[in-house]
Structures are given as C-alpha cells and as structure tokens.
Amino acid sequence: MTCLDHKHILQIDNLSVSFTQYERGLRQIDLKVIHNLNVSVHEGELVAVVGASGSGKSLLAHSILGILPPNCNASGNIIFDGELLDAARIRQLRGKEIVLVPQSVSYLDPLQKVGLQVRKGRNDKHIRRKQEELFSLYDLPEDTGGLYPFELSGGMTRRVLLSEAMMGNPRLIIADEPTPGLHLEAAQNAMSHFRQFADQGQGVLLITHDIDLALKVADRIAVFYAGTTVEEALVTDFQSIDTLRHPYTKALWRALPQNGFHPFPGNQPYVKDMPKGCPFGPRCHQFTPECEEDIPEHIIRCGTVRCIHAE
Amino acid sequence: MNTRLYSKFYKYVGQSFVKAILLLLAVSILSFTLVSLSPVDPIRSYVGEVGMANLNETNLAKLEAHFGLDTPPVERYWNWLTDFIQGDMGTSLIYRQPVADVISVKFMNSFLLMITAWTCSGIIGFILGTIAGLYRGRWIDKLIKGYSLLLASTPTFWLALIFLMVFSVELKIFPIGLSVPIGVAAAEVTVLDSLRHLILPALTLSAVGVANIALHTREKMIDVMEEDYVLFARARGESQLSIVKQHALRNIALPAMTLQFASLSEIFGGSILVEQVFSYPGLGQAAVSAGLDGDIPLLLGIAVISAALVFTGNLIANILYGVIDPRIRRGSVHG
Amino acid sequence: MDDTLVTSPLQISKRKRLNQRSKTIIYLVLGLTFLLLIAVAGTLLSHAAITTNFMQKNLLPSLQYPFGTDWLGRDMLARTLRGLSISIVIGLFASFISAMIAAILGTAAATLGKTVDEVITWLVDLVMGIPHLLLLILISFALGKGTFGVIVAVAISHWPALTRVIRAEILQLKETNYVKIAGKMGRGKLEIAVKHMVPHVFPQFLVGLILLFPHAILHEAALTFLGFGLPPEQPGIGIILSESMRYLSLGMWWLAVFPGLALLITVLLFDLAGGSLRKLIDPYSAQD
Ligand SMILES: Nc1ncnc2c1ncn2[C@@H]1O[C@H](COP(=O)(O)OP(=O)(O)OP(=O)(O)O)[C@@H](O)[C@H]1O
Ligand SMILES: [Mg+2]
Numbered sequence: 001m002t003c004l005d006h007k008h009i010l011q012i013d014n015l016s017v018s019f020t021q022y023e024r025g026l027r028q029i030d031l032k033v034i035h036n037l038n039v040s041v042h043e044g045e046l047v048a049v050v051g052a053s054g055s056g057k058s059l060l061a062h063s064i065l066g067i068l069p070p071n072c073n074a075s076g077n078i079i080f081d082g083e084l085l086d087a088a089r090i091r092q093l094r095g096k097e098i099v100l101v102p103q104s105v106s107y108l109d110p111l112q113k114v115g116l117q118v119r120k121g122r123n124d125k126h127i128r129r130k131q132e133e134l135f136s137l138y139d140l141p142e143d144t145g146g147l148y149p150f151e152l153s154g155g156m157t158r159r160v161l162l163s164e165a166m167m168g169n170p171r172l173i174i175a176d177e178p179t180p181g182l183h184l185e186a187a188q189n190a191m192s193h194f195r196q197f198a199d200q201g202q203g204v205l206l207i208t209h210d211i212d213l214a215l216k217v218a219d220r221i222a223v224f225y226a227g228t229t230v231e232e233a234l235v236t237d238f239q240s241i242d243t244l245r246h247p248y249t250k251a252l253w254r255a256l257p258q259n260g261f262h263p264f265p266g267n268q269p270y271v272k273d274m275p276k277g278c279p280f281g282p283r284c285h286q287f288t289p290e291c292e293e294d295i296p297e298h299i300i301r302c303g304t305v306r307c308i309h310a311e
Numbered sequence: 312m313n314t315r316l317y318s319k320f321y322k323y324v325g326q327s328f329v330k331a332i333l334l335l336l337a338v339s340i341l342s343f344t345l346v347s348l349s350p351v352d353p354i355r356s357y358v359g360e361v362g363m364a365n366l367n368e369t370n371l372a373k374l375e376a377h378f379g380l381d382t383p384p385v386e387r388y389w390n391w392l393t394d395f396i397q398g399d400m401g402t403s404l405i406y407r408q409p410v411a412d413v414i415s416v417k418f419m420n421s422f423l424l425m426i427t428a429w430t431c432s433g434i435i436g437f438i439l440g441t442i443a444g445l446y447r448g449r450w451i452d453k454l455i456k457g458y459s460l461l462l463a464s465t466p467t468f469w470l471a472l473i474f475l476m477v478f479s480v481e482l483k484i485f486p487i488g489l490s491v492p493i494g495v496a497a498a499e500v501t502v503l504d505s506l507r508h509l510i511l512p513a514l515t516l517s518a519v520g521v522a523n524i525a526l527h528t529r530e531k532m533i534d535v536m537e538e539d540y541v542l543f544a545r546a547r548g549e550s551q552l553s554i555v556k557q558h559a560l561r562n563i564a565l566p567a568m569t570l571q572f573a574s575l576s577e578i579f580g581g582s583i584l585v586e587q588v589f590s591y592p593g594l595g596q597a598a599v600s601a602g603l604d605g606d607i608p609l610l611l612g613i614a615v616i617s618a619a620l621v622f623t624g625n626l627i628a629n630i631l632y633g634v635i636d637p638r639i640r641r642g643s644v645h646g
Numbered sequence: 647m648d649d650t651l652v653t654s655p656l657q658i659s660k661r662k663r664l665n666q667r668s669k670t671i672i673y674l675v676l677g678l679t680f681l682l683l684i685a686v687a688g689t690l691l692s693h694a695a696i697t698t699n700f701m702q703k704n705l706l707p708s709l710q711y712p713f714g715t716d717w718l719g720r721d722m723l724a725r726t727l728r729g730l731s732i733s734i735v736i737g738l739f740a741s742f743i744s745a746m747i748a749a750i751l752g753t754a755a756a757t758l759g760k761t762v763d764e765v766i767t768w769l770v771d772l773v774m775g776i777p778h779l780l781l782l783i784l785i786s787f788a789l790g791k792g793t794f795g796v797i798v799a800v801a802i803s804h805w806p807a808l809t810r811v812i813r814a815e816i817l818q819l820k821e822t823n824y825v826k827i828a829g830k831m832g833r834g835k836l837e838i839a840v841k842h843m844v845p846h847v848f849p850q851f852l853v854g855l856i857l858l859f860p861h862a863i864l865h866e867a868a869l870t871f872l873g874f875g876l877p878p879e880q881p882g883i884g885i886i887l888s889e890s891m892r893y894l895s896l897g898m899w900w901l902a903v904f905p906g907l908a909l910l911i912t913v914l915l916f917d918l919a920g921g922s923l924r925k926l927i928d929p930y931s932a933q934d
Contacts, residue, residue: 100547
C-alpha cells in the first residue's frame with residue numbers, strides 16, 4: 001500500500017461497520033458508520049489515527065478486537081502478520097498478540113481490585129512481580145494494585161490501563177486515546193514507552209485526536225473523516241502543506257498553532273445524512289460534480305489518499 | 312486509616328436503621344388510622360349479633376372502656392403503642408388469646424413457608440435469569456422468558472387452586488388443606504406430616520416468585536454483559552466462562568440481592584392467598600380472618616409485624632450491600 | 647485499492663427484531679378488542695349469568711356450554727364473561743385513579759422543592775413497606791369491606807411505583823440542556839412544562855397506566871377471592887373462583903380452570919402490550 005518495504009503487521013482493507021437502528025421506533029435504517037476503511041501498520045512502526053470525534057476511531061479498534069456491539073454488521077479484511085483473520089481467530093489472538101488500551105476509564109470492572117484485573121485474575125508469583133514492576137514503571141504507588149477503580153484518580157486509571165497492555169508480549173498495541181487525564185510528563189512517558197515498543201520491531205496503532213502529539217511520536221498518520229481514511233501520510237509529509245494530499249488534511253494542517261491557527265469552520269456530516277461520493281465534498285473548496293461518484297484510493301508519494309483532485 | 316473508613320460504614324448502617332424504625336412507626340400510625348376509620352364495630356364483632364341485643368347499658372360501657380372507644384384517637388394510639396413496645400399487642404377477638412401469642416404461633420408456620428419459597432425462588436430465579444440473559448435471544452432464553460412472563464401474569468390463588476386440583480384431588484399425592492391433620496394433637500404431628508403440608512403452598516409461592524426474580528436478573532445480566540468492562544475483558548482474551556465468573560456474577564450479585572430482599576413483601580402477599588387456598592394456618596390466613604371478622608388488634612399486630620419483616624429485609628439488604636460493595640464499604644458514596 | 651474487492655464478514659448483527667411497532671400495535675389492538683368484547687358480552691349476558699337451570703347442573707364443558715355449568719346449572723361461560731367484565735371495569739377505574747395520583751405526586755416531588763420531594767419519597771417508601779395485599783385488606787376494612795371498599799382500596803394503593811418513575815423522569819429532564827437553556831431564555835415555567843416536559847413524560851405515564859391495569863385487576867380479584875367486597879350477587883372473577891373452591895374436591899375442575907384462565911389472558915395481554923410499548927419508547931431497554 002505504501003512504498004515502505006517493511007513487513008506488514010496489520011493491514012485492514014475495506015472495513016465497513018453499520019448499525020441497524022430504528023427511526024422513532026418505526027423504520028429500520030442501516031447506519032453505515034465506517035465504510036471502505038483501509039489502514040496498515042508495519043513492523044517497527046507507530047501509526048497514529050487522527051480524526052474528529054465520532055469519525056469511527058474507537059469502532060475501528062473494536063473491530064480489530066472483535067468487540068463491536070451486537071447490533072452491528074461488520075465486514076472487511078483484517079490481515080495480521082500475513083494471516084487473514086476471522087472472528088474465531090481474533091478471539092484467540094486478542095489479549096495475547098493484539099492488546100487494547102481502551103478509551104475510557106469505565107473499561108475497568110468497578111467491583112474488582114485493579115491489580116487483579118491487570119493480572120487477568122491470575123495470582124502467580126512472577127505475574128504478580130511483573131505487574132508490580134509495571135506499576136512502578138508508570139509511577140503508580142505500591143499499594144495501587146489493592147485498590148478499586150473508584151479509588152483511583154483519572155490519571156492513575158490511565159496508567160493502570162497502560163500497564164495492563166504491557167503485561168504480556170504483544171505484537172500489536174492498539175491504544176485508544178490513552179493520554180487524556182495524564183499530566184504532560186506522564187503522557188510523554190507513555191508515548192516514549194510506545195515508541196520503544198515499536199522500535200523493538202512491533203507495531204502500535206495510536207488513536208488520538210491530538211495531531212500535535214501524533215506528529216511528535218508517530219511514523220505515519222492516518223487521517224479519518226466521517227468513517228473512512230481520507231489519507232495515510234508519513235509524518236515528514238506534515239512539514240509542508242504541499243506534501244500533504246487531501247484537502248481535509250490540509251485544512252487540519254492549517255489549523256495547527258504553528259501553521260497559523262486557521263480554524264476550519266463546519267462539522268463532519270452526521271452518518272444519517274452522508275453526502276454521495278466523497279464525504280468531505282460539501283466542505284471542500286475543490287469540489288466538482290465528479291466528487292459525487294465513488295472515490296477510489298490512490299497512492300501518491302508513498303501515501304494513500306481518497307481524493308480525485310489529489311496530486 | 313481503616314478506622315475512619317469503618318466509622319463511615321457504621322454511620323451508613325446506623326442511618327439505614329433509624330430510617331427503618333421511623334418508617335415502621337409511620338406504618339403503625341397509618342394502620343392504626345385505617346382500622347380506626349372502619350365502620351366495623353369492635354363490640355359487635357366481639358359479642359356477636361345476639362350478644363349485642365342482650366347487652367345492657369353498664370356492660371356496653373364496660374366494653375367501650377375496654378376497647379378504649381371513649382378515649383380520643385391520639386391517646387388511644389399512644390396507649391396502643393406503649394403497650395405494643397412492652398410486648399402487649401392486645402387480645403385477639405376471634406382467637407380470644409393475646410395477639411402476641413397468636414402471631415408468634417402463626418408466624419412460625421408462615422415463616423417456614425415463606426423462607427422455603429423465598430430461598431427456592433431466589434436461587435432458581437437467579438440461575439434462570441442469569442442463563443437467559445447470557446443466552447439472550449436463543450431458545451433457552453425464550454423458554455425462560457416465556458415461562459416468567461406467563462407466571463408473572465398468573466393469579467397466585469388460581470395457580471394454587473390448579474395445584475390443589477392436580478396434586479391433591481387427582482393425584483392424591485398431597486393432603487387437601489390444614490397444615491396439621493385434623494384430630495391429631497400437635498405433639499403427635501411428625502416432621503414428615505408438616506412437610507407434606509408445606510410442599511404445595513411452598514411450590515406455588517416459589518413458582519410465582521421465580522418469574523419476577525428471573526425477569527429482573529435477566530435484564531441486569533443483559534445490561535452487565537454490554538458494559539464496557541465486559542467488552543474490555545473480552546478484548547483481554549478472557550474466556551466467556553471467566554467473564555461470567557469474574558465480572559458478570561459479581562456485578563449482578565448486588566442488584567440481585569436487593570431484589571431478593573425486596574421480594575419479601577411480595578412473598579408475604581402471595582402467602583396470604585396461598586394459605587387461604589391450602590388452609591395453611593399462618594399469618595396470612597389469620598390476617599384474612601381478622602379483616603373479615605373485624606379483629607382489630609390482630610389485624611393491627613399483623614400489619615406492623617409484616618411491615619417490620621419487610622423493613623428488616625430492606626435493612627439487611629442495605630447492610631449486605633455495604634459489606635459487599637467496596638464503594639460503600641470503603642466509604643466513598645452515600646455519605 | 648478497489649472498492650469491489652471481496653471482503654469477509656466479520657460480524658453479523660445479532661438483533662433482527664420483529665418490527666417493534668407492529669408488535670406493540672398487535673398487542674394493544676388484541677388487548678383492547680378483548681376488553682371491548684368482554685365488556686359487551688358481559689353486559690349482554692348479565693341475565694344468562696344468573697339464570698339457574700336445575701336440569702343442567704354440574705355439566706362438563708361441552709359445545710353447548712364451553713365452560714360447563716355450575717352446581718346451580720348456571721352457564722359458566724356467561725358467568726366468567728360477566729365476572730371478568732365487572733373486574734375489568736373496576737380495574738380500569740382503579741388504574742386510572744392510581745395513575746392520576748402518581749402523576750400528581752411524581753410531578754410535585756420533582757418540581758416543588760426538596761422538602762416536598764423528601765416527604766413524597768418517604769410516603770412512597772412507607773406505602774411500599776406494607777405488603778400490598780395486606781394494605782388492600784386494611785383499606786377495604788377501613789371502608790367497611792363492601793364493593794366501594796374494594797374499588798377505593800385498589801385505586802388508591804397502586805401509585806407508588808409509577809410515582810417513582812415519573813419523579814425520576816422529570817428530574818432527569820430538568821437536567822437536560824435544552825430544558826435548562828429554555829429556562830435561561832426566560833421561557834415561563836408553564837411553557838417549558840407544556841412544550842418540553844409533557845411530550846417526554848406522557849409516554850412514560852401511558853406505559854405506567856397500561857401496566858397498572860393488569861396489577862389492579864389481579865389485586866381486585868385477589869381481594870374479592872379472599873372475601874372482601876363484591877357481594878355474591880355481583881360476582882367478580884375472584885368470587886367465582888372462591889366459590890369454586892368448595893366444589894374442587896368433587897372433581898369439578900372446570901369451575902376454576904376457565905375463569906382463571908380468562909383472567910390470566912386478560913392480564914397477560916396487557917402486560918405484553920405495556921412492556922412492548924415501553925420498549926418502543928425506550929429502545930435500549932433490555933426487555934425484549
Ligand atoms: N452502539 C452504537 N449504536 C449506534 N451508533 C453507534 C454506536 N457506537 C458508535 N456509534 C456511532 O459510530 C460513530 C463512530 O463512533 P466512535 O466511537 O468510533 O467515534 P470516535 O471516533 O472514537 O469518537 P471519539 O473521539 O469521541 O472517541 C459515531 O457517529 C457514533 O454515533
Ligand atoms: Mg473513541
């Protein structure tokens with residue numbers, strides 16, 4: 001997909017997720033919240049997924065781990081270490097090869113001590129030791145393992161979730177907004193751990209809405225808009241607006257403080273009134289009638305883009 | 312550090328206790344007001360129609376004084392309450408015995424019946440509800456849900472009648488009526504005999520009780536299985552069995568327990584009907600007789616005792632909740 | 647990459663529900679038709695229900711007498727319909743009154759400040775503390791045990807649960823942004839109530855009302871079964887069942903089975919209709 005010659009750890013092709021919903025209890029409608037989404041992670045790579053709230057970032061993570069809500073349909077190819085995964089294989093891999101750092105602190109069982117949760121209910125000596133090591137790595141007080149989630153601060157909970165991911169020997173870490181609630185130092189600490197992990201030849205998929213953060217640690221950035229990837233670019237492409245490919249990415253770039261802080265008015269379309277063709281069409285200054293047709297993915301300068309006007 | 316946390320916990324228990332006592336006091340006032348409003352004349356109930364006609368002035372006045380009809384209601388309530396606290400609940404008009412004695416005998420009978428039904432319906436209902444919630448939408452869920460919806464709409468006394476017809480009249484497995492065979496002195500009643508008389512009423516009460524518990528547990532189970540922490544446990548690779556054991560059961564245990572203790576009130580209501588059908592000499596049957604025959608002291612006594620039972624149930628549930636739920640035990644919420 | 651690429655299904659939605667609205671409408675229509683039929687039949691059959699015929703005593707169910715006849719030769723079908731229609735009228739009346747009380751108390755608790763709220767919440771706890779059937783016995787005793795006593799008892803004792811629901815609903819609404827904003831924009835309290843509160847609370851109220859009805863007739867039947875209220879000349883379903891008890895040991899099962907079944911069906915239909923309607927209003931509830 002890109003010109004990188006590294007081996008793929010994760011490759012997602014044509015992922016679609018849709019919900020069956022009832023409009024005011026009467027009509028059944030199909031809400032396509034993710035459509036034709038592609039993204040990939042190579043060996044030794046930290047890929048950041050950025051996108052506005054509601055663009056489908058968490059659902060992407062949940063699809064890879066097979067924990068989508070039961071009232072939705074999902075299809076697509078998930079290829080992990082060269083192997084096409086199905087639901088059963090995902091169940092075998094998750095928690096071992098692929099681990100998740102979940103988005104919200106509600107992902108901890110309120111009635112179980114956090115130490116036990118991090119250890120997945122196991123109490124062997126060496127697992128206990130590993131957990132304690134990780135807790136101290138993340139600056140958590142020694143007795144944290146014996147506390148219940150309600151007794152932790154938001155930042156502590158984040159760090160517990162981070163240590164959880166490091167418990168095993170995963171091949172791929174999917175971190176869904178792991179930094180909110182962490183003070184700067186702890187956030188940087190977490191990011192450097194991810195970086196080290198990737199540098200050992202593994203992969204990290206970092207989901208965030210913080211482009212600045214992504215630019216600091218990631219190798220590549222996948223930009224989400226309304227349920228699809230509009231562009232996958234190298235971090236270095238962000239040094240200048242000219243090396244970026246998609247008008248939405250360019251708009252994001254201009255909104256960055258160091259690039260003049262030009263806010264981009266408007267919002268991504270709500271899933272129910274998705275425009276035809278390119279979802280960005282209605283907000284795009286390059287919009288032409290052809291944009292209302294199906295937009296294929298192009299490869300330009302080692303990055304992918306879904307825009308017929310990209311060059 | 313723990314002393315402070317525990318003192319908070321004791322405060323929580325203490326508050327629950329005070330609240331229960333206040334409510335109980337209010338129940339006694341409400342019940343007393345209701346029975347005092349009644350046009351049923353206690354003297355007429357006591358002496359009967361014939362006795363009424365033969366009653367002369369002085370005796371009437373005596374009886375009026377005995378029933379306290381010549382004192383104002385507030386004073387009458389106060390007298391009743393102070394007596395009640397000292398263990399004197401008055402004299403039952405129909406049994407011609409102290410109400411306290413009547414209630415303690417009947418209560419033991421009812422208690423056996425209720426505790427059996429309560430335990431059975433609680434355990435079975437919990438298991439069924441858990442299974443149904445776990446296998447939502449499958450045939451086993453449909454079966455359990457169908458049973459529960461049907462039983463929740465079934466009149467308890469009608470089910471009792473059906474059981475009576477099937478098991479006692481047709482199959483002759485169980486006796487018709489009376490928890491003790493007629494003509495057998497209480498001392499000679501074997502444990503087996505009482506058991507035989509207990510089974511059908513307990514079965515009826517349990518069958519009905521299961522429905523409600525199962526439906527509620529099922530809903531809770533479905534909710535819990537969709538919680539984020541269950542999702543995350545899945546993402547961590549925990550097996551379904553481990554998720555149920557480690558997370559789901561733990562999290563539905565609390566609401567299930569509250570539900571279980573709250574069902575005491577319903578079980579009591581059901582026992583009134585069931586006891587009537589099976590002529591089981593318990594508190595419920597006594598309540599009906601007291602209501603029909605105008606036995607005010609007995610009715611009042613039963614009302615207060617049954618409310619005490621309900622509030623004790625709630626209190627125990629609250630305390631257990633505090634013991635089990637770390638959020639209360641370690642004193643964070645519910646100041 | 648091409649969009650027409652073959653993809654594998656990862657997950658197929660597990661919730662293919664029957665259209666909830668059609669289901670609700672079916673239950674409601676069935677329930678209401680059933681009610682109407684019984685009410686009409688009960689009125690038409692009021693004479694047949696009390697006609698005794700000593701040539702036709704204690705008959706098993708047959709084509710002529712689908713529910714059999716009783717010890718006085720009365721047609722049990724006619725008696726059942728008549729009895730059910732009496733029970734239903736009382737149930738309707740009672741659930742309506744209880745729902746009104748609940749609406750008033752629930753609204754008052756949620757809107758008239760902390761003290762009122764505490765008093766009403768406490769009152770709810772209090773009434774719920776006495777086992778319901780015992781409370782019914784107490785009230786009907788207080789009112790002298792007649793038909794009047796039964797109706798009033800059933801009518802004024804079913805409000806606590808719905809009061810809680812309405813109170814919680816309004817409290818929650820008060821916290822929502824658009825109500826707060828409307829308040830800030832200087833909209834009058836009445837206007838907010840009519841425009842924003844009523845449309846949300848009314849469906850809950852309706853569901854509560856429908857679900858109260860089966861409770862009310864079950865309790866009415868239970869109370870009369872125990873011998874409180876309703877004279878034998880005006881036999882509700884509870885009285886028919888209580889009379890049938892004496893003939894059970896003689897093996898006359900049909901006296902109890904059919905009337906009880908009719909009561910069960912009525913209750914079940916309205917339970918299902920109410921539950922279904924609730925699911926329509928709150929699609930995320932786990933009721934299905
Ligand atoms: N259970 C669900 N039922 C219906 N729609 C859903 C459900 N879960 C998510 N969605 C929809 O899917 C879309 C994507 O949700 P998702 O949680 O992936 O967003 P996100 O990109 O992670 O946002 P955020 O940055 O706020 O976490 C949203 O529009 C949301 O409304
Ligand atoms: Mg998200």
